[in-house]
Structure formats: C-alpha cells, structure tokens
Amino acid sequence: MQVVILDEGSDLDAFSSAYGLTLLSPDTYILLPNSYDYKVRKTLDIFQEKVKNKVLKKQDVDFSKVNKAFIVDSQNIPDLDIPIEIFDHHPNKNLKRKNVKIHLYKTGSLSSVIVKKLKKQKIKIDKEDATILALGIYEDTGGFKFLGTTNKDLKAYSYLLNVGLDLIKLKYIVSDTFELEDTEALREIIKNVEALPVENKKVLISYLVKKYNKDTAWILKYVRPFEEADAYFLVVNQKSKKTIIARSKDKDIDVNKIMFQLDGGGHPFAASTTLVGFDYGEIKNFLTYLITGKDKPVSQFIKNDLPVVESDLSLSQVKSIINRFKYVVVLQSGKYAGILTDKTVNNAIKHGLKNEKAITFAQELITVSPSITFLQLLKVVSNYDIGIFPVVEKGFYKGVIYKKNVIKTLAGLNEDKPLFNLPSKVKTVNYSERLKRFFPKYVLDLLKEIGKFSEKLGYRSFIIGGVVRDIVLGKQNLDIDIIVEGSAVELIKKYAKENNLTYHVYPEFMTGNMVFPSGLKLDFATARKEEYDSPGSYPKVEKADLFQDLYRRDFTINTLAIEITYSNFGKLIDYFNGLVDIKEKRIRILHTLSFVEDPIRILRALRFAGRLGFKLENKTENLLKHAVEKDLLNFAPTGRINLELNLTFKEEKVLDILKIMDKYKVLYKLFGITLDREKEKILVKLQDNFLIFKELLNINFPSSNYIYALLSNYPEEIAYNLLKKYHFDKEAKYLNEFLSAFKTIEESQDRYTIYKTLKSFNREFLPALTSFLDSEKFKVIIDLLKKEKNPLIKGEELIKLGLKPSPEFKTILEDVFVKYLNDYFESKEMALSYIKKKYLKEV
Structure with a gap:
C-alpha cells in the first residue's frame, strides 16, 4: 500500500497531481488533510463516484501497512520511517534525509508533470480522469496567463483535451462565485492598498484583518490596483500569526527568493509564508529591505572588524590586544572557540587571574551560519539580549553580526516609524492557574493583597528564585522570597503598619521580612545589582531593576520570576532560558566569571545537581573544574562554606550530593579527603541511623x-x-568526648559499661557514633536504649510490694536495671521475684 499525503490547505494542483499518482500506481491512496481549498471540495463533490475509492482520511490509515509515501506540491517531510518521494515544482530548500527522494520540475503546474508520465507509460485514462488532471493545470497557470506557465503545461493540457474534457464541469470548478464574505474581504483589501518605497518599480501591499474562511489567494486577481503592479503582497491576519501571499510579474522581483528569506517559498512569480510575532509595519520594512536588490540580505550585516586571538594567550596579553574594542574573538586550532568581552578580561585580571588562558573564560555566544535566512536572523536577534552574534561555518569564524546594525537598517526604512520594534527577549507565561494549584488559598490571597499594595505604592513585586523553580517542577515549597522594583523597606513598613504585623527591616541591605498571623514569614528585597572586589568577597549592592537583579544570581534555573503586582498577577518572566534549562535538567551559570566572583556557587551548583538530579552544562562544568583546580574555595568566607555544607547535610539526597562533590574534587580541596568504599558505607549507615534513632529516642x-x-x-x-x-x-x-566514647564502646564487652558511656555521651551525635560500630555492637546499643526507654521495674511496682519511698529505692532500681541490661531477667515476674527475695527480707 502507498499513500499520497496532502498538506493542510492543499489546492487543485496538489489534488490533481495526487490523483494522477493513483492512476500511475493503482495501490496508491490520497490522504486528505483536515482543511483544503474550496475548489478541491467542489471537485470531490462533483467527482465523488470517481474518487471515493482513492481517498482516505489519515486517521483511518494503518501506517504499519504503508510501504511508501508520496508528497506533492510541497516539501514538508512527514515523520515516517518509510521511503518517501517528493514531487514538486518549487525550488529545493536543500532538504536532505536518507529515506527521501526529491523530484523537482520547472513547470507552472505539477499536474503537467504527472500527465506526461501517464502519457509516456501509455496508461489509459477516461474523460473524467482527464478533467480532474486538467483542473490542476488550468488553476496553477491561471488559465495559462501566469508568467510561470511553460510549454510543458500547454502540451499536457493539449493531450488531455484530445482525450476529452468535461469543460462545463471544469469551468464550474475553476470559476469563482462571489458571496457576501468574498465581497467584504475584497473591499477591505482594496481599501488598504499602499505602495512600498521601491525605486523604479511599482510594488503594492495590502492587508486583510477581517476573518475570511476561504483561501485568500483566489481573490487577488480581482483587486484592481494589483493588476498594474510589478509585484504585490497581501498580509492576512490569522490570530497570532500573519500569512503573506506574494505575486510578481517582474523577473527582477523574485518573490520565491523573498519569501525564502522569510522561511517560506513558492515560484519566482507566486510564493507565500507565515510569520509569528511581527506587526504589519515591521513586515513592510522587511519586504522593502528584501526587494531592493538584497540577494544575500544577511551577508550585508556580517562584519570582520574584531581582533582575533589564539586560545592559549594570557588574559594580560588579550588586554593589550583588545584595546578600544568591546569584544575579542578566541580561536582554538584555527576554529572559533568563543568571545571575550573587555569587562570579563578586566574583572578577571582584577581578581588576580591575568595569567589564565583566553579560552578559560571565553563565552560560547549564540552563533549563526552565513546561510541563515533573514527571518531566522531576526528571531535570533530578538530572542537573545546580547550585542553580537558570531558567524561560524563548519567551525570556522567568518565575522560577526551586530544587533544594533540590524535594528538601525530596518528602522531607517520607514520614516514614520523611527524605531524598529524587535520582540522583547523576555519570555512570559501565564502561571496564574498554576499558582492556584501550588499555594494554599491563604498564601495565594496574601500574595494578591501584597501585589495590590505594591501597585498602590507605584512599585512592581515578584516572587523569585527557588520557589518559582519548584513551582515549575511541581515540588512543594513555601519559602517565599519577594523582589520589589521600588523600595522593599518602604513597602514592608507601610504594609506592616497598616495590618499591625511584626516586621524587621535592614535598610543598609535594602531587605526585610514580615511575619503573618498564620506563622508564614515572607522575605523581601529591593531589586539590586552586585559587584565583587575579590573572589569570595561579599558584594557591593545598589538599587536596580528586575533584569539586573536576576542577572546577578547563580544559575539560570534560579532566575525565574512571577509577578504578583495586581495588573500582571501570575505572569512568569524568563530572561535567561531558565524554563528550558529546567526542562533539559541542567545547571548553567549566567556568566563565565560566576565561580571566580563567588566560589560558594561551586558548592551550590553541586548541591542543586544532586538534589534535582540535574547535570552541569558543559561550559559550566569546565569553569567549575577550573575554579576548583585553582583553589578558589580557599578565598571564600569559611562561615559561608559552613552554611552551605550544613544545607547540604540537610538535603534528602545528601549522599548523592557528597558523591558529586567527591567527583569534582571539592571534598578533597576542603578537607583533603575522598569518598572511598569504606567511607561511603559509613555515610549510608549514618543516613539510616538518623531514622532509627529519631523513632527510638524522638530526638531531632x-x-x-x-x-x-x-x-x-x-x-x-x-x-x-x-x-x-x-x-x-x-x-x-x-x-574528644566523641572519640573517647567510641573507643570505650568499641573495646568494652560489658553492657553496663557501654550503657554508662552512652548515658554521659551527648546523644546529639549518636547517629555518627554508631555508624562506625560493627553490626553486633550496634544491636547491643539499640537493645540498651530500648531497655532504658522501657525499664522492667519502676517506682510504683516497689510501692505495690509494700516498700516505702526512700533513698534505697534508687539502689534497688539500679540493681535491677543493671541485671536487666545484662539479660539476667527475662520478664517482669523474674525481676519482682528477685526483689522479694533480696530486699523484702532485709526490710
């Protein structure tokens, strides 16, 4: 079984070609898309008896029984693991796939090619077959009036005419019947027609906003102003996207090349594309730029004006070369290795790293290929908040594209629009519903209330950091940090006073907190930026905006923010692709000097990797290894190391984190240790001991x-x-007490001696102490502690025996307890019998 797969919106030429293939191979069926041209619908209706056994719906096909697929009038390759053949009369987009064979022809209609094959193979066709095939030729050549019409189209149509055509049915199908919606759409297009500023050519453009349910292309020949144009474009508004339909009568205006640069295609005289995220004014700018002789529009932006250095040059040498430039290109073995900024070089030297190699801190910026299309370049420039984009081909550096040049060039094309409005890099997602599911109602209501109060003060407020990361991951977390674009201190003071709340503020740090009646504590901080004078030093801070505040953070997964300001409540903001990194399960730093400026981030990176099961991104991993190797942890405040280690010890996956620390030699740099098999066994036992002794002794x-x-x-x-x-x-x-207790317990065989040692020992460290003991001694300790918790005899039992409370009580109870510890008694009855024999006589 073979199938011909039609694209969404397929026209008459696509359907006629597909029908012709079913005549060439009888075991071939047409798979109709969900939507197609209304003229195809008319064809299916009129010729339903002829085509009913050749047409299937995709959902009705068992693809395990399909051994080959054809694609006609398109180059969109389906994701199928079977041989695919493409028949098309559009230029090739350099598509390559091992199971795909492409046939391209220079004709006005693809149906003409299929007719030629039928004629060559002497396949007999009847009048209805000929009419269905002729529909595609007639439609795609515009009744042989389009400039793309070839002699092959005329010959194919002539052959079908000789076979016999039902011209009445053909005329009915290809004829355009106007309805009210057609008239209204045509009126809007004509009203909006305007000229593009192209010298010596008449190029028109219009737009259609009104919803139109038919294929718009057919109506263009009725737009009177377009008849006299050398080329014209129609922009059709479709919800969040815009479709551009392009037509040309001038060989100097190849609309296929123009649409190709906007990720579309077609013929030199008829083509189309679809854009997302750009408005009508911007599209006019793009088309004007592309029409005015720009065969290679991207190459106009490629510059070769930056200094280039080899990867093994020291940073001090790079500084002497970088001179007045903001950037320098780093090559390794002749190939592109990254970009160094003047700021990175200067800061690294300030931190005493002047002898480090250039490659160490080179940034792997987003690169583009010289063959990138104009639209792809626009998307890259829009989505990344960096000034340059290195141009790289097969690993070799070809130059750079400056963002400002792209914006300046396009902005200058329209005097009425001095600035070119690239979409903002920031990605936003509506998380309001997710917040409802994540937070208890009282917390959600509180955040909304603070957001309203913030807006009343003229501020914007956001929850940020770990809690947002955990909202994305679906992990419970009520440790909420709030960033304020404004003054966190003022917000806290005024809100707390108005609601009679306990609060603390630290004006010198621009931070504070509030405690609510529910017991919830919220931490607030003014959005700020930081600067480090030396590795590991505490940063200098000053007021900033949200972007700058997030940019100073450790890893991209912790840079997400959700606005709680009333007018934007629930909007998640992602400047640094944190959502993607969470999805890809990777830890990535924001800039190459991150571990140098704050070596504590080494410990944090590994803690997050272990906790979340994430991996270090390649560049991050290399920079972390470098920072560890250079002993940068020695520059970190030891108090902060203590804090980070204690956070690690409290993690549920502490063993995984310690193993990762060992892998990256962090434990060796801090303590001179490695995790051998014996130490790992101790750590596993210790983790178990926490649970055992918590249940036994009820101690945290x-x-x-x-x-x-x-x-x-x-x-x-x-x-x-x-x-x-x-x-x-x-x-x-x-x-000293720990080691002494361990030695006594390890060496002693007397259970009471062991118990006395345990009695005097600080039991906070009992899990660690017992993790070094063998299993037999561990069982002894558990038994001793259980007996201590549940002694056989208590004071009330002695009173019941007729003994009066006295100092001797202690002697009796201790005597019985010591014997109980040494398994002298098997039951309470045995203990009571012993007391009666020994102590009641004496009394």
Whole structure:
C-alpha cells in the first residue's frame, strides 16, 4: 500500500497531481488533510463516484501497512520511517534525509508533470480522469496567463483535451462565485492598498484583518490596483500569526527568493509564508529591505572588524590586544572557540587571574551560519539580549553580526516609524492557574493583597528564585522570597503598619521580612545589582531593576520570576532560558566569571545537581573544574562554606550530593579527603541511623553528624583544626568526648559499661557514633536504649510490694536495671521475684 499525503490547505494542483499518482500506481491512496481549498471540495463533490475509492482520511490509515509515501506540491517531510518521494515544482530548500527522494520540475503546474508520465507509460485514462488532471493545470497557470506557465503545461493540457474534457464541469470548478464574505474581504483589501518605497518599480501591499474562511489567494486577481503592479503582497491576519501571499510579474522581483528569506517559498512569480510575532509595519520594512536588490540580505550585516586571538594567550596579553574594542574573538586550532568581552578580561585580571588562558573564560555566544535566512536572523536577534552574534561555518569564524546594525537598517526604512520594534527577549507565561494549584488559598490571597499594595505604592513585586523553580517542577515549597522594583523597606513598613504585623527591616541591605498571623514569614528585597572586589568577597549592592537583579544570581534555573503586582498577577518572566534549562535538567551559570566572583556557587551548583538530579552544562562544568583546580574555595568566607555544607547535610539526597562533590574534587580541596568504599558505607549507615534513632529516642539530631563521618580517617588534632576552620564549633567541642566514647564502646564487652558511656555521651551525635560500630555492637546499643526507654521495674511496682519511698529505692532500681541490661531477667515476674527475695527480707 502507498499513500499520497496532502498538506493542510492543499489546492487543485496538489489534488490533481495526487490523483494522477493513483492512476500511475493503482495501490496508491490520497490522504486528505483536515482543511483544503474550496475548489478541491467542489471537485470531490462533483467527482465523488470517481474518487471515493482513492481517498482516505489519515486517521483511518494503518501506517504499519504503508510501504511508501508520496508528497506533492510541497516539501514538508512527514515523520515516517518509510521511503518517501517528493514531487514538486518549487525550488529545493536543500532538504536532505536518507529515506527521501526529491523530484523537482520547472513547470507552472505539477499536474503537467504527472500527465506526461501517464502519457509516456501509455496508461489509459477516461474523460473524467482527464478533467480532474486538467483542473490542476488550468488553476496553477491561471488559465495559462501566469508568467510561470511553460510549454510543458500547454502540451499536457493539449493531450488531455484530445482525450476529452468535461469543460462545463471544469469551468464550474475553476470559476469563482462571489458571496457576501468574498465581497467584504475584497473591499477591505482594496481599501488598504499602499505602495512600498521601491525605486523604479511599482510594488503594492495590502492587508486583510477581517476573518475570511476561504483561501485568500483566489481573490487577488480581482483587486484592481494589483493588476498594474510589478509585484504585490497581501498580509492576512490569522490570530497570532500573519500569512503573506506574494505575486510578481517582474523577473527582477523574485518573490520565491523573498519569501525564502522569510522561511517560506513558492515560484519566482507566486510564493507565500507565515510569520509569528511581527506587526504589519515591521513586515513592510522587511519586504522593502528584501526587494531592493538584497540577494544575500544577511551577508550585508556580517562584519570582520574584531581582533582575533589564539586560545592559549594570557588574559594580560588579550588586554593589550583588545584595546578600544568591546569584544575579542578566541580561536582554538584555527576554529572559533568563543568571545571575550573587555569587562570579563578586566574583572578577571582584577581578581588576580591575568595569567589564565583566553579560552578559560571565553563565552560560547549564540552563533549563526552565513546561510541563515533573514527571518531566522531576526528571531535570533530578538530572542537573545546580547550585542553580537558570531558567524561560524563548519567551525570556522567568518565575522560577526551586530544587533544594533540590524535594528538601525530596518528602522531607517520607514520614516514614520523611527524605531524598529524587535520582540522583547523576555519570555512570559501565564502561571496564574498554576499558582492556584501550588499555594494554599491563604498564601495565594496574601500574595494578591501584597501585589495590590505594591501597585498602590507605584512599585512592581515578584516572587523569585527557588520557589518559582519548584513551582515549575511541581515540588512543594513555601519559602517565599519577594523582589520589589521600588523600595522593599518602604513597602514592608507601610504594609506592616497598616495590618499591625511584626516586621524587621535592614535598610543598609535594602531587605526585610514580615511575619503573618498564620506563622508564614515572607522575605523581601529591593531589586539590586552586585559587584565583587575579590573572589569570595561579599558584594557591593545598589538599587536596580528586575533584569539586573536576576542577572546577578547563580544559575539560570534560579532566575525565574512571577509577578504578583495586581495588573500582571501570575505572569512568569524568563530572561535567561531558565524554563528550558529546567526542562533539559541542567545547571548553567549566567556568566563565565560566576565561580571566580563567588566560589560558594561551586558548592551550590553541586548541591542543586544532586538534589534535582540535574547535570552541569558543559561550559559550566569546565569553569567549575577550573575554579576548583585553582583553589578558589580557599578565598571564600569559611562561615559561608559552613552554611552551605550544613544545607547540604540537610538535603534528602545528601549522599548523592557528597558523591558529586567527591567527583569534582571539592571534598578533597576542603578537607583533603575522598569518598572511598569504606567511607561511603559509613555515610549510608549514618543516613539510616538518623531514622532509627529519631523513632527510638524522638530526638531531632543535627545534620552536622555528617562532618564526623567525613573526617573519620583523621587523627584528633587534624580533625579538630578542620572543624574549627569551617566553624563547626560545637562538633569541635565534643570531638574528644566523641572519640573517647567510641573507643570505650568499641573495646568494652560489658553492657553496663557501654550503657554508662552512652548515658554521659551527648546523644546529639549518636547517629555518627554508631555508624562506625560493627553490626553486633550496634544491636547491643539499640537493645540498651530500648531497655532504658522501657525499664522492667519502676517506682510504683516497689510501692505495690509494700516498700516505702526512700533513698534505697534508687539502689534497688539500679540493681535491677543493671541485671536487666545484662539479660539476667527475662520478664517482669523474674525481676519482682528477685526483689522479694533480696530486699523484702532485709526490710
């Protein structure tokens, strides 16, 4: 079984060609799209008996039984793992796929090609077959009046005429019958006709906003002003997209080339495309630029004016070369390796990295190919907030395209519109429904209330960071941070006063918080930017906007914001492709000096990677490795390292994070340790012990137990110094007691001695202590603690025996308890019998 797959909106030529293929191969069926030209609908209605056994709907086809597919009058390749043959009379878009064979012809109609094949193979056709085939030829050549008409079209039609045509049916189908909506659409198109500023040519353009349910192309021949034009364009508004229909009578205006640059195509004299995100004025600018002799419109923007350096040059050498330039191109083995900015070079040198190689901090900016289409260039320029786009072909640097030049050129084409309005880089998504599902109602109502209050003050407010990331991931989180474009301190003071709330503000840091009756605490900060004087130093901050605030953050997955200001409540804002990075499960820094300026981000990157199961993006990974190798963690404040380690120890996936830290040699740089098999076993036991002892003793053990496990291979003095260095002061204080208790318990066989040791030991660190013991000794400790929790005999039992409370109570209870610990008694009855024999006689 073979099928001919028709595109959405297919016209008569496509249908006639497809029908011809069913005559060439009887086991071939036409798959109709959901929508097609109204003239195809008329054809199906008139010739229903003839075509009913040749036409199928896509949903009715079992593709496992299809061994070949044909595509006609199109080059849109379906995603099928079977041989595909394309028949088309449009120029090739350089499509390549291993299972696709393409046949291209220079004719006004593709149906003419199929008729020639039928004639050559001497396949007999009747009058109805000939009429169906003739429809495509007549329609696509405009009754042989279009400039693209060829001798092959005339010969094919002549052959069909000799076979016999039903000219009455043909005329009925190709004739245009005007209805009210046709008249209204035509009136709007004529009203909106205007000329494009093209010298020595009459080029017209118009637009249609009114909803029109038919194929618009057929109506163009009735637009009287278009008849005298060398070329014309119609822009049809369709919800969020716009379709451009192009026609030309002048060989100097190849509308196929023009539409190709806008990711469309067709013939030199008839073509079309669809655009998303541009308005009518911008489309006029694009067409004007492309018409005025720009065979290679993108190449006009490619400049070769930047200095180029080899990858192994030092940053101090690059600084002497970069001179007055803002950028320098880095090559490695002759091929493009990235871009260095003057700011990156200067900051790196300021941080003492003047001898580092250029390749280390080269940014892998978005690159474009010299063969990129004009529309693709516009999309790239629109979507990325960077000033230049390196042009690279097969790895080799060819120049750069400056964003400002693209905007300036296009803006200058229209005197009435001095600025070219590229779509903003920022991506926005409506998350209001997601917020309703994520937050409890009282939290959602509170955020709305704060958003209203913020707007009343003339501010904009956003929830940002981790909570937004977790909203995207669907992970529960009520740790809410709010950024204010305005003054967070003023907002807190006024809102708290108005609602009688407890609050704290820190004006020097432009931050503060409010505590609500529900117990919820919200943290606020004024949008600000930062600058680091040295690696690991605390940054200098100053007021900024949301973009600048987010740009200072650690990773793209933490740069998402959701506005809570009343008029934009629920709008998610994504400047740095954070949503894509979350979807792709990768950790990516925002700029190449990120780990240099704040080495704590090394620990944070690995913590997030372990917690979320994400991987480091390639450049991020290389820069992290470099920062670790250069011992940049030695420059980080040890107090911040302590904070980050404690956050790691509290993570559910702490073992995964520690393994990642070990993989990147972070544990070695901090403590001089690696995770061997023995240490991993200890860590696994420790994680289990937290749960066991929590249930047994109902104690919330500090997560810092992990630090004892990590430093277990060190002598006491070294371990003590490391604990003090990283501010584990309590753990350092109890280290001697910890080691002494472990030694006693490990060596002792006397259960009471072990118990006395446990009794005097700081039980906060019991999970770590027991993780070093063998299974038998661990069982002993569990048994001892259970017996301590549930002693056989209590004071009330002694009173029931007739003993009066006295100092001897303690002696009796301790005597019984010691024997119970050593398994002397198997039951309460045995213990009571022992007391009666020994103590009641004495009394």
